[in-house]
Amino acid sequence: MNASRTSTGPAIEVAGLSKSYGELRAVREVSFEVGHGEVFCLLGPNGAGKTTTVEILEGYRERSGGEVRVLGMDPARGQRELHERVGIVLQSCGVQSELTVAELLEMYGRYYSRSRPAEELLELVELDAKRDVRASQLSGGQRRRLDLALGLVGDPDLVFLDEPTTGFDPAARRHAWETIRSLCSLGKTIFLTTHFMDEAQYLADRIAVMRAGEIIASGKPEEIGGRDLRPTEIRFALPAGMSASDLPDTGAQDVVVDGDLVLLRSSDGLRTTHAVTEWALAGGFELERFSVAQPSLEDIYLELTAEEAQ
């Protein structure tokens, strides 16, 4: 009866997806695939069509055109089997606030033919201590953790996560990330939307960036937008008493001096780094705040989404 569960096709297939609201073309001919067990992250500024796209995949909105298959099913048909196998963690979804955490997990668990025990979920999201507290009494971060637990209560094969760590403190975020990673190791497919680039960097196997209703770039976090082909950035502070003219020839194409901070951009990062460190060691001075990095995902993202916006 669960033939599709063992299917080898992608978990999500989107081809030529379009959605218009009157004159406004919110989503324009978008196509992508998400493989089973993959963490796929959709990025984009507000109004780029991200939410519309995700809500079509979740079955909340109807599409104007194109083909969509989620776990082999058309979400527009609202099949129960799809709801059984998909977990949705949305910021905009509330809970019956008079019920306690444990009651909510029990109640929502009943709706699914295979559900995870409340105890297990409480442990997973570290809400054991709050089990008998009403949802209305939870802090923002605790509410988000409850949302995550409720999204997982049906033991879904595919989980939609909408900004899962907004409002978390750094430790809670780290923990949430570990939880999400642990889902991947169970073979779950995860469709993530977030505004945090470090979150996308840490969690995603693949990223797609949307702007003005279209996907303008996609790929692995370390390769998207030609990130891997960008010059390496070497930064350090000028030693005291030195000026830019004292720097050796490092082979960098671009030298930016901002106060006492130097930024070298080099397509041959290894050689440039070597030249800088050799110069410092030979001269016997410290290079404070020395770092070697590729442009961050955030740099690439801002570049991608800023184009045309001028």
Add this chain to the structure above:
Amino acid sequence: MSGHSADLSLALWQVRYEQRAFWRNRGRAFFSFLFPLMFLVIFASLFAGQHISSRGGISYNDFFVPGILAYGVITTTFVNMAISTSILRDEGVLKRMQGTPLPRWAYMCGRVGSTVLVVAAMSAATLALGALAYGVHVRASTLPGLILALVFGTACFTSLGIGIVRYIPNAEAAPPIVNISILPLTFISGIWFVTDNMPAWLRHVAAVFPIRPLADALQYAFDPRTSGAGIKAGDLAVLAAWTVAGVLMMLRFLRDPQAGRS
């Protein structure tokens, strides 16, 4: 078959959860449950010992208790359903429900079932207070009329209460919209005072809407002059017609619970 009975048991579970949530929200429970009783005490005290000449001199209490009962049915079903469902929609609870395998009808059955229990409790409390404090007794002979009026009224105002949410833009707009559709009508529908001497056109207006028929059906069952089972078929027919309208509105709302929201 087995799927349907499983869904039915889910609906029954939902009744329990809805009940738990209902009674824990003190403000809402007070409004639905104690508000009508409070009015009963106030009005019965104001008109203590008075009689209604246009109704063969029956005591005011025999008129008020069923009137307040009608008002209680309307607040526990229509007012409560419309406001709480608007809140659930605004808070995204309906959206979460839409994303689960629970069929929408099973969820709504749970909410309706819970409402029926609240109506039963509110009716019992109103009748008990009426009997103990004001000597208004339900006669066994007109019990069928009383029960039928309560059943028809509950069905009518519950379906309208859910259906109207489609036309309520957000939870903040719910109380004014609900009050505007209820309060003016209560004044011409014989809830608070006798409207027998009201201009004919106003009586006709009242008779078209469902509040007057519900109050009238209940007052008929309580009227000491009533012989027989106390059933007023005309009133029940109007309530049934409004129930059909309410169910159609409800189905429209349930097709896309997020539509109409702004």
